Amino acid sequence: MSDPNNPGPGRGTKRSWVARLVESCSQFANKREIYLGRRSTKLHVALYRRTKGRLGSRMPGWPDTRILLLDHVGAKTGTRRTSPLMFHTDGGTIAVAASKAGQPTHPAWFHNLKANPDTTIQIGDRTHPVRARVADDAERNLLWPRFIELFPSYDFYQRRAGDREIPIVILTPRT
8 A cells, every 4th residue: 555645766755745635636637537727827827927936936735846937839820828837957958748637639839849949938037048859769768757756647647648658848948
């Protein structure tokens, strides 16, 4: 029997009750086909931008899990959009996972970045120009366990996605 206070091997120390609550709510919604992405995105982006990242830049209960704002242009419509995403950093590399909370299709922002890879991200109060590319298999194999350490629900999302392998997108600085 698993201990809810022990996140398992490689996943750090005991998680707070807030972290367990956030993870449980996420899994509860996903198991019932409730995807809140579009509904909550506008509010999250507005709060993040208005407070310059003081609010909305961390995952509740997961103090090491940071959130950035990814700007992207619609591949078909040309409409500018912004998506809040958890991210992983390693040196100057920033990576995001196109999980869509384990839904069977890739998120729209993923398709938009493939069509228009030059974009900007906001981390806290700073905006950075970046170029997006999909991680190759070796990079994904290296990064995927780090995403699970960052937020263990990514493991649930991958199982839920079935045959769809969740891609990782690398965002490299551009000048």
